[in-house]
Amino acid sequence: MSQPAMQSAAASPEPPSPRAALRRESVALIANPESGGNAKDEASIVRAMEALGEGATLYRWSPEADIVATVHKALDDGAEMIVAAGGDGTAMAVAGALLGRDVPMAVLPLGTFNFFARGLRLSEDPVEAARAIREGEAHPIRVGRVNGQVFLNNASLGIYPEILEAREDIYARWGRRRIVAHWSVVKTFLRFQRPMRLRLTADGKTSQHRTPLIFVARSAYQLDFFGLDGAKVIGEDAFAVLVAKGRTRSDLFRLAWRLVRRRAREGRDYDLVRAHDLELDTGRTRALLAFDGEKRREASPFHFAMSDAPLWIVKPADAAQGTPA
Incomplete structure:
Protein backbone atom coordinates (compact mmCIF):
# COMPACT_ATOMS: atom_id res chain seq x y z
CA MET A 1 0.00 0.00 0.00
CA SER A 2 1.34 3.45 -0.90
CA GLN A 3 2.16 5.99 1.82
CA PRO A 4 -0.73 8.37 0.84
CA ALA A 5 -3.15 5.47 0.84
CA MET A 6 -1.93 4.35 4.26
CA GLN A 7 -2.34 7.87 5.61
CA SER A 8 -5.87 8.07 4.17
CA ALA A 9 -6.87 4.77 5.76
CA ALA A 10 -5.45 5.83 9.12
CA ALA A 11 -7.35 9.09 8.97
CA SER A 12 -10.72 7.39 8.32
CA PRO A 13 -12.83 7.61 11.48
CA GLU A 14 -14.06 4.38 13.02
CA PRO A 15 -17.85 3.94 12.92
CA PRO A 16 -19.50 4.90 16.20
CA SER A 17 -20.57 2.12 18.54
CA PRO A 18 -24.33 1.46 18.46
CA ARG A 19 -24.27 1.74 22.24
CA ALA A 20 -23.28 5.42 22.07
CA ALA A 21 -25.71 8.32 22.41
CA LEU A 22 -27.55 8.80 19.14
CA ARG A 23 -26.99 12.44 18.34
CA ARG A 24 -26.17 11.46 14.77
CA GLU A 25 -26.10 13.55 11.61
CA SER A 26 -27.44 10.96 9.16
CA VAL A 27 -30.78 9.34 10.02
CA ALA A 28 -32.99 7.35 7.63
CA LEU A 29 -36.72 7.32 8.30
CA ILE A 30 -38.49 4.46 6.53
CA ALA A 31 -42.23 5.16 6.36
CA ASN A 32 -45.05 2.79 5.52
CA PRO A 33 -47.95 4.87 4.13
CA GLU A 34 -50.30 1.89 4.62
CA SER A 35 -50.00 1.87 8.44
CA GLY A 36 -52.50 3.48 10.82
CA GLY A 37 -54.03 6.96 10.82
CA ASN A 38 -50.95 9.06 11.65
CA ALA A 39 -48.89 7.45 8.87
CA LYS A 40 -51.37 8.76 6.31
CA ASP A 41 -50.98 12.26 7.69
CA GLU A 42 -48.07 13.81 5.83
CA ALA A 43 -47.96 16.63 8.36
CA SER A 44 -47.11 14.16 11.13
CA ILE A 45 -44.20 12.74 9.16
CA VAL A 46 -42.94 16.20 8.22
CA ARG A 47 -42.99 17.33 11.86
CA ALA A 48 -41.21 14.15 12.95
CA MET A 49 -38.55 14.71 10.28
CA GLU A 50 -37.98 18.24 11.56
CA ALA A 51 -37.56 16.89 15.10
CA LEU A 52 -35.04 14.29 13.89
CA GLY A 53 -32.86 17.05 12.45
CA GLU A 54 -31.48 18.29 9.15
CA GLY A 55 -29.66 15.02 8.46
CA ALA A 56 -32.88 13.00 8.34
CA THR A 57 -33.87 11.47 4.99
CA LEU A 58 -37.28 9.98 4.18
CA TYR A 59 -37.59 6.62 2.40
CA ARG A 60 -41.00 5.26 1.34
CA TRP A 61 -41.70 1.54 1.68
CA SER A 62 -44.75 -0.70 1.35
CA PRO A 63 -45.15 -4.36 2.43
CA GLU A 64 -45.20 -5.40 -1.25
CA ALA A 65 -41.67 -4.04 -1.72
CA ASP A 66 -38.36 -5.51 -0.54
CA ILE A 67 -37.60 -4.00 2.87
CA VAL A 68 -34.04 -5.35 2.80
CA ALA A 69 -33.35 -3.43 -0.41
CA THR A 70 -34.78 -0.25 1.15
CA VAL A 71 -32.65 -0.62 4.27
CA HIS A 72 -29.53 -1.36 2.21
CA LYS A 73 -30.20 1.74 0.10
CA ALA A 74 -30.39 3.87 3.25
CA LEU A 75 -27.16 2.36 4.60
CA ASP A 76 -25.41 2.87 1.26
CA ASP A 77 -26.51 6.50 1.44
CA GLY A 78 -24.67 6.80 4.77
CA ALA A 79 -27.43 6.33 7.34
CA GLU A 80 -26.10 5.78 10.86
CA MET A 81 -29.52 5.02 12.31
CA ILE A 82 -32.70 3.56 10.78
CA VAL A 83 -36.09 4.73 12.06
CA ALA A 84 -39.09 2.51 11.27
CA ALA A 85 -42.11 4.82 10.91
CA GLY A 86 -45.34 2.86 11.01
CA GLY A 87 -46.96 0.14 13.08
CA ASP A 88 -45.73 -3.11 14.55
CA GLY A 89 -45.55 -4.75 11.12
CA THR A 90 -43.23 -2.03 9.80
CA ALA A 91 -41.02 -2.27 12.90
CA MET A 92 -40.83 -6.05 12.49
CA ALA A 93 -39.83 -5.76 8.82
CA VAL A 94 -37.05 -3.27 9.52
CA ALA A 95 -35.84 -5.35 12.47
CA GLY A 96 -35.52 -8.39 10.22
CA ALA A 97 -33.37 -6.39 7.80
CA LEU A 98 -31.12 -4.98 10.57
CA LEU A 99 -30.75 -8.07 12.77
CA GLY A 100 -27.05 -8.74 13.34
CA ARG A 101 -25.90 -5.36 11.98
CA ASP A 102 -24.09 -2.80 14.13
CA VAL A 103 -26.61 -0.15 13.12
CA PRO A 104 -29.18 1.08 15.67
CA MET A 105 -32.89 0.91 14.91
CA ALA A 106 -35.57 3.20 16.32
CA VAL A 107 -39.35 3.13 16.04
CA LEU A 108 -41.63 6.08 15.30
CA PRO A 109 -45.14 4.86 16.30
CA LEU A 110 -47.53 5.67 13.45
CA GLY A 111 -49.58 2.47 13.35
CA THR A 112 -52.83 1.23 14.83
CA PHE A 113 -51.66 -0.37 18.07
CA ASN A 114 -47.88 0.33 18.31
CA PHE A 115 -47.28 -2.28 21.02
CA PHE A 116 -43.53 -2.49 20.42
CA ALA A 117 -43.04 1.30 20.50
CA ARG A 118 -45.24 1.64 23.58
CA GLY A 119 -43.18 -1.08 25.24
CA LEU A 120 -40.15 1.14 24.63
CA ARG A 121 -41.99 3.95 26.47
CA LEU A 122 -42.19 6.09 23.36
CA SER A 123 -44.95 8.65 23.02
CA GLU A 124 -47.51 8.05 20.27
CA ASP A 125 -47.11 11.72 19.38
CA PRO A 126 -44.68 11.68 16.41
CA VAL A 127 -42.77 14.80 17.45
CA GLU A 128 -42.33 13.69 21.06
CA ALA A 129 -41.22 10.24 19.90
CA ALA A 130 -38.73 11.72 17.41
CA ARG A 131 -37.20 13.91 20.12
CA ALA A 132 -36.89 10.91 22.46
CA ILE A 133 -35.19 8.94 19.68
CA ARG A 134 -32.67 11.72 19.10
CA GLU A 135 -31.79 11.77 22.81
CA GLY A 136 -31.97 8.01 23.27
CA GLU A 137 -29.39 5.25 23.46
CA ALA A 138 -29.13 1.88 21.71
CA HIS A 139 -29.14 -1.43 23.56
CA PRO A 140 -28.74 -4.96 22.17
CA ILE A 141 -31.75 -7.27 22.46
CA ARG A 142 -32.57 -10.77 21.23
CA VAL A 143 -35.72 -11.19 19.19
CA GLY A 144 -37.96 -14.14 18.44
CA ARG A 145 -37.85 -16.13 15.21
CA VAL A 146 -40.37 -18.63 13.88
CA ASN A 147 -39.31 -20.71 10.88
CA GLY A 148 -36.72 -17.98 10.26
CA GLY A 158 -55.44 -20.50 15.65
CA ILE A 159 -58.20 -17.95 15.81
CA TYR A 160 -56.05 -14.78 15.95
CA PRO A 161 -54.65 -15.22 12.41
CA GLU A 162 -58.26 -15.66 11.29
CA ILE A 163 -59.13 -12.37 13.00
CA LEU A 164 -56.40 -10.68 10.96
CA GLU A 165 -57.93 -12.04 7.76
CA ALA A 166 -61.32 -10.63 8.72
CA ARG A 167 -59.68 -7.35 9.75
CA GLU A 168 -58.19 -6.82 6.29
CA ASP A 169 -61.63 -7.02 4.68
CA ILE A 170 -63.12 -4.61 7.23
CA TYR A 171 -60.19 -2.18 6.94
CA ALA A 172 -60.65 -2.11 3.17
CA ARG A 173 -64.23 -0.96 3.64
CA TRP A 174 -64.11 1.21 6.76
CA GLY A 175 -60.48 2.26 7.17
CA ARG A 176 -57.86 1.51 9.83
CA ARG A 177 -59.33 2.39 13.21
CA ARG A 178 -59.15 0.55 16.51
CA ILE A 179 -62.93 0.18 16.81
CA VAL A 180 -62.95 -1.46 13.39
CA ALA A 181 -60.22 -3.84 14.53
CA HIS A 182 -62.35 -4.84 17.52
CA TRP A 183 -65.33 -5.61 15.25
CA SER A 184 -63.15 -8.10 13.35
CA VAL A 185 -62.83 -10.09 16.60
CA VAL A 186 -66.60 -10.40 16.97
CA LYS A 187 -67.04 -11.37 13.34
CA THR A 188 -64.44 -14.14 13.59
CA PHE A 189 -65.81 -15.52 16.87
CA LEU A 190 -69.25 -15.89 15.29
CA ARG A 191 -67.73 -18.10 12.57
CA PHE A 192 -65.75 -20.28 15.02
CA GLN A 193 -66.33 -24.03 14.62
CA ARG A 194 -63.88 -26.09 16.69
Whole structure:
Protein backbone atom coordinates (compact mmCIF):
# COMPACT_ATOMS: atom_id res chain seq x y z
CA MET A 1 0.00 0.00 0.00
CA SER A 2 1.34 3.45 -0.90
CA GLN A 3 2.16 5.99 1.82
CA PRO A 4 -0.73 8.37 0.84
CA ALA A 5 -3.15 5.47 0.84
CA MET A 6 -1.93 4.35 4.26
CA GLN A 7 -2.34 7.87 5.61
CA SER A 8 -5.87 8.07 4.17
CA ALA A 9 -6.87 4.77 5.76
CA ALA A 10 -5.45 5.83 9.12
CA ALA A 11 -7.35 9.09 8.97
CA SER A 12 -10.72 7.39 8.32
CA PRO A 13 -12.83 7.61 11.48
CA GLU A 14 -14.06 4.38 13.02
CA PRO A 15 -17.85 3.94 12.92
CA PRO A 16 -19.50 4.90 16.20
CA SER A 17 -20.57 2.12 18.54
CA PRO A 18 -24.33 1.46 18.46
CA ARG A 19 -24.27 1.74 22.24
CA ALA A 20 -23.28 5.42 22.07
CA ALA A 21 -25.71 8.32 22.41
CA LEU A 22 -27.55 8.80 19.14
CA ARG A 23 -26.99 12.44 18.34
CA ARG A 24 -26.17 11.46 14.77
CA GLU A 25 -26.10 13.55 11.61
CA SER A 26 -27.44 10.96 9.16
CA VAL A 27 -30.78 9.34 10.02
CA ALA A 28 -32.99 7.35 7.63
CA LEU A 29 -36.72 7.32 8.30
CA ILE A 30 -38.49 4.46 6.53
CA ALA A 31 -42.23 5.16 6.36
CA ASN A 32 -45.05 2.79 5.52
CA PRO A 33 -47.95 4.87 4.13
CA GLU A 34 -50.30 1.89 4.62
CA SER A 35 -50.00 1.87 8.44
CA GLY A 36 -52.50 3.48 10.82
CA GLY A 37 -54.03 6.96 10.82
CA ASN A 38 -50.95 9.06 11.65
CA ALA A 39 -48.89 7.45 8.87
CA LYS A 40 -51.37 8.76 6.31
CA ASP A 41 -50.98 12.26 7.69
CA GLU A 42 -48.07 13.81 5.83
CA ALA A 43 -47.96 16.63 8.36
CA SER A 44 -47.11 14.16 11.13
CA ILE A 45 -44.20 12.74 9.16
CA VAL A 46 -42.94 16.20 8.22
CA ARG A 47 -42.99 17.33 11.86
CA ALA A 48 -41.21 14.15 12.95
CA MET A 49 -38.55 14.71 10.28
CA GLU A 50 -37.98 18.24 11.56
CA ALA A 51 -37.56 16.89 15.10
CA LEU A 52 -35.04 14.29 13.89
CA GLY A 53 -32.86 17.05 12.45
CA GLU A 54 -31.48 18.29 9.15
CA GLY A 55 -29.66 15.02 8.46
CA ALA A 56 -32.88 13.00 8.34
CA THR A 57 -33.87 11.47 4.99
CA LEU A 58 -37.28 9.98 4.18
CA TYR A 59 -37.59 6.62 2.40
CA ARG A 60 -41.00 5.26 1.34
CA TRP A 61 -41.70 1.54 1.68
CA SER A 62 -44.75 -0.70 1.35
CA PRO A 63 -45.15 -4.36 2.43
CA GLU A 64 -45.20 -5.40 -1.25
CA ALA A 65 -41.67 -4.04 -1.72
CA ASP A 66 -38.36 -5.51 -0.54
CA ILE A 67 -37.60 -4.00 2.87
CA VAL A 68 -34.04 -5.35 2.80
CA ALA A 69 -33.35 -3.43 -0.41
CA THR A 70 -34.78 -0.25 1.15
CA VAL A 71 -32.65 -0.62 4.27
CA HIS A 72 -29.53 -1.36 2.21
CA LYS A 73 -30.20 1.74 0.10
CA ALA A 74 -30.39 3.87 3.25
CA LEU A 75 -27.16 2.36 4.60
CA ASP A 76 -25.41 2.87 1.26
CA ASP A 77 -26.51 6.50 1.44
CA GLY A 78 -24.67 6.80 4.77
CA ALA A 79 -27.43 6.33 7.34
CA GLU A 80 -26.10 5.78 10.86
CA MET A 81 -29.52 5.02 12.31
CA ILE A 82 -32.70 3.56 10.78
CA VAL A 83 -36.09 4.73 12.06
CA ALA A 84 -39.09 2.51 11.27
CA ALA A 85 -42.11 4.82 10.91
CA GLY A 86 -45.34 2.86 11.01
CA GLY A 87 -46.96 0.14 13.08
CA ASP A 88 -45.73 -3.11 14.55
CA GLY A 89 -45.55 -4.75 11.12
CA THR A 90 -43.23 -2.03 9.80
CA ALA A 91 -41.02 -2.27 12.90
CA MET A 92 -40.83 -6.05 12.49
CA ALA A 93 -39.83 -5.76 8.82
CA VAL A 94 -37.05 -3.27 9.52
CA ALA A 95 -35.84 -5.35 12.47
CA GLY A 96 -35.52 -8.39 10.22
CA ALA A 97 -33.37 -6.39 7.80
CA LEU A 98 -31.12 -4.98 10.57
CA LEU A 99 -30.75 -8.07 12.77
CA GLY A 100 -27.05 -8.74 13.34
CA ARG A 101 -25.90 -5.36 11.98
CA ASP A 102 -24.09 -2.80 14.13
CA VAL A 103 -26.61 -0.15 13.12
CA PRO A 104 -29.18 1.08 15.67
CA MET A 105 -32.89 0.91 14.91
CA ALA A 106 -35.57 3.20 16.32
CA VAL A 107 -39.35 3.13 16.04
CA LEU A 108 -41.63 6.08 15.30
CA PRO A 109 -45.14 4.86 16.30
CA LEU A 110 -47.53 5.67 13.45
CA GLY A 111 -49.58 2.47 13.35
CA THR A 112 -52.83 1.23 14.83
CA PHE A 113 -51.66 -0.37 18.07
CA ASN A 114 -47.88 0.33 18.31
CA PHE A 115 -47.28 -2.28 21.02
CA PHE A 116 -43.53 -2.49 20.42
CA ALA A 117 -43.04 1.30 20.50
CA ARG A 118 -45.24 1.64 23.58
CA GLY A 119 -43.18 -1.08 25.24
CA LEU A 120 -40.15 1.14 24.63
CA ARG A 121 -41.99 3.95 26.47
CA LEU A 122 -42.19 6.09 23.36
CA SER A 123 -44.95 8.65 23.02
CA GLU A 124 -47.51 8.05 20.27
CA ASP A 125 -47.11 11.72 19.38
CA PRO A 126 -44.68 11.68 16.41
CA VAL A 127 -42.77 14.80 17.45
CA GLU A 128 -42.33 13.69 21.06
CA ALA A 129 -41.22 10.24 19.90
CA ALA A 130 -38.73 11.72 17.41
CA ARG A 131 -37.20 13.91 20.12
CA ALA A 132 -36.89 10.91 22.46
CA ILE A 133 -35.19 8.94 19.68
CA ARG A 134 -32.67 11.72 19.10
CA GLU A 135 -31.79 11.77 22.81
CA GLY A 136 -31.97 8.01 23.27
CA GLU A 137 -29.39 5.25 23.46
CA ALA A 138 -29.13 1.88 21.71
CA HIS A 139 -29.14 -1.43 23.56
CA PRO A 140 -28.74 -4.96 22.17
CA ILE A 141 -31.75 -7.27 22.46
CA ARG A 142 -32.57 -10.77 21.23
CA VAL A 143 -35.72 -11.19 19.19
CA GLY A 144 -37.96 -14.14 18.44
CA ARG A 145 -37.85 -16.13 15.21
CA VAL A 146 -40.37 -18.63 13.88
CA ASN A 147 -39.31 -20.71 10.88
CA GLY A 148 -36.72 -17.98 10.26
CA GLN A 149 -39.25 -15.10 10.43
CA VAL A 150 -38.34 -12.35 12.92
CA PHE A 151 -41.05 -11.10 15.28
CA LEU A 152 -40.91 -8.50 18.05
CA ASN A 153 -44.20 -8.83 19.97
CA ASN A 154 -45.84 -12.18 19.33
CA ALA A 155 -46.59 -14.98 16.93
CA SER A 156 -49.70 -17.13 17.05
CA LEU A 157 -51.70 -19.98 15.56
CA GLY A 158 -55.44 -20.50 15.65
CA ILE A 159 -58.20 -17.95 15.81
CA TYR A 160 -56.05 -14.78 15.95
CA PRO A 161 -54.65 -15.22 12.41
CA GLU A 162 -58.26 -15.66 11.29
CA ILE A 163 -59.13 -12.37 13.00
CA LEU A 164 -56.40 -10.68 10.96
CA GLU A 165 -57.93 -12.04 7.76
CA ALA A 166 -61.32 -10.63 8.72
CA ARG A 167 -59.68 -7.35 9.75
CA GLU A 168 -58.19 -6.82 6.29
CA ASP A 169 -61.63 -7.02 4.68
CA ILE A 170 -63.12 -4.61 7.23
CA TYR A 171 -60.19 -2.18 6.94
CA ALA A 172 -60.65 -2.11 3.17
CA ARG A 173 -64.23 -0.96 3.64
CA TRP A 174 -64.11 1.21 6.76
CA GLY A 175 -60.48 2.26 7.17
CA ARG A 176 -57.86 1.51 9.83
CA ARG A 177 -59.33 2.39 13.21
CA ARG A 178 -59.15 0.55 16.51
CA ILE A 179 -62.93 0.18 16.81
CA VAL A 180 -62.95 -1.46 13.39
CA ALA A 181 -60.22 -3.84 14.53
CA HIS A 182 -62.35 -4.84 17.52
CA TRP A 183 -65.33 -5.61 15.25
CA SER A 184 -63.15 -8.10 13.35
CA VAL A 185 -62.83 -10.09 16.60
CA VAL A 186 -66.60 -10.40 16.97
CA LYS A 187 -67.04 -11.37 13.34
CA THR A 188 -64.44 -14.14 13.59
CA PHE A 189 -65.81 -15.52 16.87
CA LEU A 190 -69.25 -15.89 15.29
CA ARG A 191 -67.73 -18.10 12.57
CA PHE A 192 -65.75 -20.28 15.02
CA GLN A 193 -66.33 -24.03 14.62
CA ARG A 194 -63.88 -26.09 16.69
CA PRO A 195 -60.49 -25.80 18.42
CA MET A 196 -57.36 -27.10 16.73
CA ARG A 197 -55.39 -30.15 17.80
CA LEU A 198 -51.76 -29.35 18.44
CA ARG A 199 -48.58 -31.00 19.67
CA LEU A 200 -46.33 -28.67 21.68
CA THR A 201 -42.67 -29.39 22.41
CA ALA A 202 -41.07 -26.92 24.82
CA ASP A 203 -37.36 -27.40 25.54
CA GLY A 204 -37.69 -31.09 24.68
CA LYS A 205 -40.88 -31.78 26.67
CA THR A 206 -43.93 -32.71 24.54
CA SER A 207 -47.64 -32.25 25.36
CA GLN A 208 -50.92 -32.52 23.41
CA HIS A 209 -53.54 -29.74 23.35
CA ARG A 210 -56.94 -28.83 21.96
CA THR A 211 -57.06 -25.05 21.81
CA PRO A 212 -58.59 -22.22 19.75
CA LEU A 213 -55.39 -20.18 20.07
CA ILE A 214 -51.75 -20.53 20.98
CA PHE A 215 -49.94 -17.25 21.57
CA VAL A 216 -46.13 -17.04 21.71
CA ALA A 217 -45.15 -13.76 23.36
CA ARG A 218 -41.92 -11.74 23.45
CA SER A 219 -43.50 -8.47 24.62
CA ALA A 220 -43.84 -8.04 28.37
CA TYR A 221 -45.65 -4.76 27.73
CA GLN A 222 -48.33 -6.45 25.64
CA LEU A 223 -48.92 -9.13 28.29
CA ASP A 224 -49.19 -6.49 31.02
CA PHE A 225 -51.55 -4.46 28.83
CA PHE A 226 -54.03 -7.35 28.82
CA GLY A 227 -53.35 -8.38 32.42
CA LEU A 228 -51.74 -11.68 31.40
CA ASP A 229 -48.97 -13.59 33.16
CA GLY A 230 -45.61 -14.19 31.51
CA ALA A 231 -43.67 -10.92 31.83
CA LYS A 232 -41.22 -12.61 34.21
CA VAL A 233 -40.63 -15.38 31.66
CA ILE A 234 -39.82 -12.81 28.99
CA GLY A 235 -37.49 -11.06 31.43
CA GLU A 236 -35.57 -14.35 31.58
CA ASP A 237 -35.09 -14.13 27.79
CA ALA A 238 -37.55 -16.92 27.00
CA PHE A 239 -40.88 -17.23 25.19
CA ALA A 240 -44.08 -16.95 27.22
CA VAL A 241 -46.39 -19.45 25.52
CA LEU A 242 -50.08 -18.99 26.30
CA VAL A 243 -52.38 -21.89 25.38
CA ALA A 244 -56.00 -20.67 25.43
CA LYS A 245 -58.77 -22.77 26.94
CA GLY A 246 -62.17 -22.88 25.29
CA ARG A 247 -64.03 -25.07 22.82
CA THR A 248 -67.15 -23.04 22.00
CA ARG A 249 -68.09 -19.57 20.78
CA SER A 250 -69.36 -18.77 24.27
CA ASP A 251 -65.95 -19.67 25.70
CA LEU A 252 -64.26 -17.31 23.26
CA PHE A 253 -66.56 -14.37 24.03
CA ARG A 254 -66.09 -15.02 27.75
CA LEU A 255 -62.31 -15.03 27.35
CA ALA A 256 -62.37 -11.86 25.21
CA TRP A 257 -64.50 -10.08 27.83
CA ARG A 258 -62.08 -11.08 30.57
CA LEU A 259 -59.15 -9.83 28.47
CA VAL A 260 -60.84 -6.47 28.00
CA ARG A 261 -61.36 -6.25 31.77
CA ARG A 262 -57.84 -7.59 32.48
CA ARG A 263 -59.33 -10.51 34.40
CA ALA A 264 -58.11 -13.50 32.40
CA ARG A 265 -56.38 -15.97 34.72
CA GLU A 266 -53.77 -18.67 34.24
CA GLY A 267 -55.23 -22.13 34.81
CA ARG A 268 -58.81 -21.02 34.22
CA ASP A 269 -58.56 -19.23 30.88
CA TYR A 270 -55.12 -20.31 29.62
CA ASP A 271 -52.06 -22.37 30.44
CA LEU A 272 -48.63 -20.72 30.53
CA VAL A 273 -45.59 -22.57 29.17
CA ARG A 274 -42.01 -21.29 29.42
CA ALA A 275 -39.70 -22.17 26.51
CA HIS A 276 -36.36 -21.17 25.04
CA ASP A 277 -36.85 -23.57 22.15
CA LEU A 278 -40.36 -24.38 20.95
CA GLU A 279 -41.98 -26.54 18.26
CA LEU A 280 -45.69 -26.49 17.40
CA ASP A 281 -47.11 -29.21 15.17
CA THR A 282 -50.66 -28.65 13.92
CA GLY A 283 -50.85 -32.02 12.20
CA ARG A 284 -51.54 -30.24 8.91
CA THR A 285 -49.29 -29.63 5.96
CA ARG A 286 -49.70 -25.85 6.25
CA ALA A 287 -51.39 -23.48 8.69
CA LEU A 288 -52.04 -19.76 8.98
CA LEU A 289 -49.40 -18.06 11.14
CA ALA A 290 -49.69 -14.53 12.57
CA PHE A 291 -46.64 -12.48 13.58
CA ASP A 292 -46.76 -8.86 14.78
CA GLY A 293 -50.05 -8.17 13.04
CA GLU A 294 -49.01 -9.78 9.74
CA LYS A 295 -49.92 -13.27 8.53
CA ARG A 296 -49.12 -15.93 5.99
CA ARG A 297 -49.53 -19.67 5.45
CA GLU A 298 -46.47 -21.66 6.49
CA ALA A 299 -45.44 -25.29 6.56
CA SER A 300 -46.00 -27.11 9.85
CA PRO A 301 -44.33 -27.82 12.26
CA PHE A 302 -43.40 -24.33 13.45
CA HIS A 303 -40.02 -23.92 15.15
CA PHE A 304 -39.47 -20.99 17.50
CA ALA A 305 -36.04 -19.90 18.74
CA MET A 306 -34.32 -16.77 19.99
CA SER A 307 -32.04 -14.93 17.60
CA ASP A 308 -28.31 -15.55 18.03
CA ALA A 309 -27.41 -12.14 16.59
CA PRO A 310 -28.48 -8.98 18.46
CA LEU A 311 -30.77 -6.19 17.33
CA TRP A 312 -29.58 -2.75 18.47
CA ILE A 313 -32.75 -0.95 19.50
CA VAL A 314 -33.03 2.71 20.57
CA LYS A 315 -34.75 3.43 23.87
CA PRO A 316 -35.47 6.81 25.44
CA ALA A 317 -32.69 7.90 27.77
CA ASP A 318 -34.89 7.49 30.87
CA ALA A 319 -36.17 4.00 29.93
CA ALA A 320 -35.25 1.07 32.18
CA GLN A 321 -32.45 -1.30 31.22
CA GLY A 322 -33.12 -4.81 29.93
CA THR A 323 -35.54 -6.24 27.39
CA PRO A 324 -37.43 -3.23 26.06
CA ALA A 325 -40.71 -4.70 24.98
